[in-house]
């Protein structure tokens with residue numbers, strides 16, 4: 513195994529702390545498929561109440577949370593409106609189409625992770641045998657780290673209702689959006705989370721990203737919706753037995769790690785500020801816990817070759833970054849201020 517000191521590929525790389533492992537070891541468990549795992553029940557009640565919903569369902573992954581939700585909202589031959597780069601369209605193996613017989617209608621993005629209202633309106637298909645039935649609007653918050661404008665969320669979900677569409681929020685990083693929004697408005701972050709969530713019929717959240725739990729996501733919605741989602745979770749093979757071991761880690765993360773997300777955002781800001789001072793680094797964008805950057809190639813380097821050399825240089829110094837498209841650095845609870853300083857020093861060294 514590589515000795516990785518600093519892993520900035522994603523906030524999914526966070527490991528459970530000793531305290532979290534202790535809580536997991538002590539967790540009361542039952543058989544969650546029979547509905548009698550107390551730790552799962554407690555987590556589902558906790559997250560539903562925190563986000564202002566009637567009920568919640570604990571599922572193994574964010575991908576399955578989105579798929580279960582889509583399959584409740586849409587039947588075979590229905591369609592959902594979704595962003596062209598949205599996780600629930602582009603990064604989930606085509607699950608809605610493959611397993612749900614649901615057709616995606618991807619839309620290009622406007623500003624800050626929004627889907628323009630006129631495009632939403634125009635995308636709804638007429639009620640005619642030629643077309644799939646447009647049923648659902650899905651948004652994502654944060655999107656690429658960006659927090660959706662609260663006014664936009666209100667308008668888009670209102671429009672969806674006018675158009676007879678239901679609404680789903682992929683809130684894998686809703687907690688980051690709430691922390692950032694609350695910071696801007698100087699309000700309570702849990703109030704902010706509820707203010708965002710209240711506009712949607714269903715919301716999915718991930719415990720295994722910035723919150724630092726090892727596994728798990730939840731769907732929040734009405735009692736009736738969750739009953740249907742539970743049936744689909746079974747169908748998808750996502751029903752787990754003594755899942756309280758995992759649910760207890762998620763509860764611990766909600767209790768103890770939520771407010772720490774602010775620190776991740778501060779570190780990302782510091783990283784972005786540092787990158788902007790390094791000649792050779794082009795456009796830098798930062799939002800919440802994500803930083804995106806481009807490298808400026810000089811002859812004989814191309815865009816690809818400089819990126820390859822850059823990644824090799826970082827890896828040689830035991831630092832991992834994501835380079836799927838451009839460079840992406842994600843801060844999380846397992847990196848600290850010294851790690852950011854060292855990362856900047858290693859990058860400076862690359863251009864020296």
Ligand SMILES: *Cc1c(COP(=O)(O)O)cnc(C)c1O
Nearest residue numbers: 573574575576599600652682684
């Ligand atoms: C990570 C992520 C998911 C899916 O999470 P997994 O647990 O990896 O399946 C869904 N949506 C968004 C926006 C994500 O970032």
